[in-house]
Amino acid sequence: MYATPIFQAAGLDANGVSVYIVSDNSLNAFVAGGQKLFINTGLLLKADTPEQVMGVMAHETGHIAGGHLSRIHDQLRNASAISILSTLAGVAAGVAAGRSDVGTAAILGGQNVAQRNFLAYSRTQESSADQAGVKFLTDVGISSRGMLDFMKKLEGQELLSTASQDPYLRSHPLTTERVDFLANFVANSDLKDKKVSPELYERHA
Template sequence: MRKTPVPLLLVIVLLFGTLLPQATQASDRLRLIRDAEIEGIIRAYATPLFQAAGLSPQGIRLYLVQDRTLNAFVAGGLNMFINTGLLMQAEHPGQVIGVIAHETGHISGGHLATRGTALAQTRGALIATYLLGLGAALATGESGVGAAVLSGGQDIALRGLLQYTRTQESSADQAAVTLLQATGQSPRGLMEFMETLRGQEVLLTDNQDPYLRTHPLTQERIIFLENAVRQSPYADKPPDPELVVMHNRMRAKLVGFLQPLGQVLRAYPEDDVSLPARYARAIAYYRIPDIEKALVEIDGLLGESPEDPYFRELKGQMLLEHGRVAEALPEYQAAANALPNSPQIRQALAKAQIQMNDRDLDRAALDNLAETLRQEPNNPSAWRLAAVAHGRLGDQGMTALALAEGAFARRKYAEARDRAEHALGLLEQHSASWLRAQDVKNEAERQVNRNN
């Protein structure tokens, strides 16, 4: 069966029973996607707000949910989730920033901690399982769909977990306005978003966007935001032009990856020669796949912006997926040179290097994977690649340790214990790697005993 090339956006499917409010059918599940560029854009929107709220930007994890509806929520303490539907429907960055400011208000207000001990324990267990599953499946850095499925058997509706009171909603609105004021941004985007939701109030519950169902909207809230806009010295201040450029690229990228070709071409017809349009079409043609058309579009973009790391990354993926590894390698290398701290790009480069079957490139791949794993130590695919590279270089002890780490990241604790035990017999006693293998073995053994 021929494998069709699939998006750079890594889709991770996590099955949680009836997690989403609309999740009454098997097809309605929480899906996360990963993309280095889009995550960077959201981080650029959010960081000033987090800082203004006295929160550590590095301490808050941002997740993108592949869902066409309007929604955003915080869960499990410092985890913020944003639907792709919200990102694609937002007309300008101010609307997304306003929603992030509101959700930041929930975090800074401690609203998740006010729902009772029993609910907190349930939510904590759910999110812990969720994030463990994410750790076991996320960020392969590979092209394609991550198909890890987590079958935990949870039956708790997200609506119950995330239902805020009207008081909490008003408090989060006030916090959002304060944060936007502190960062010199207009509250108009948040007001526009709420007005969009107000238009859905007449719809039946099942047809409403989930944000409206978990964040109760009242006339008092709308009036508050209208007054906030009137009183704000930044009311008519447009979003930062640089953020507008980023926002338009993000929307185009999401449309290109997540919509059928026909819809992509209706949104970005071939006579549209703007950067976002060509970006969306390059991705859409790649997905068909029509690699030659895709390369024409991406080469045109690179001709204008040869240093753009995300254009380089996309071209590398196109070529790698079509077996043109030697051509893909310099594209990934250029992307990694521009963004050396991107774990996804470094891992994609490592994968291309390993596919070249060259010992020097295997060593270079291990250097890239070390950076990926420094940031994402529970990345099983990175450990798998590391095991391959160590194996080719003849280092059996490190191969065994990498396999143990990967098994532990996948929560295969018995396998992790056994592989770590094997690594202990191969590694130099009391070396750093030997001590790490001992730690993996002990923790895996503890998990095995706990689950028995």
């Protein structure tokens, strides 16, 4: 019910996308294996409105429509290559200098570069999925306020330790720019107060 109009707005064959409900109390949703969308029961229970659930679905659909899963695999391979090259360079530097600490520093430096590059790419994909998601919601005729409210729900967790954060925040890096984009989009949207049908609210309750 939630997903079909969003998939159609994204130009996807709704019958070709599978949605799985995962029995897990943690707040998380993700795409995997091509056109498969997984949503934890914890997210469904913690979402305050149907619009928040649809906001998450629209964002994840943005990942599917954008082919992000295959691209992230390419980026992971690139990050691994950088890390391997830095390890080899570090070993060579250590041998040449006759000091193991020189080699270790070079290795760690290269690994940090690989990690920063990957995280930067991941943040770019998240922003891209946000932009696609609000377009899908607009095409369906629903406010993107739910997506914004969901992001704000996660915003306070950024200061928590990684172990204390919801899995969704760890796999979907949240930035001030993303929240600002959504807030600005909602504020200027003709649909900013448009809600889904009362029937969907009854089902959500």
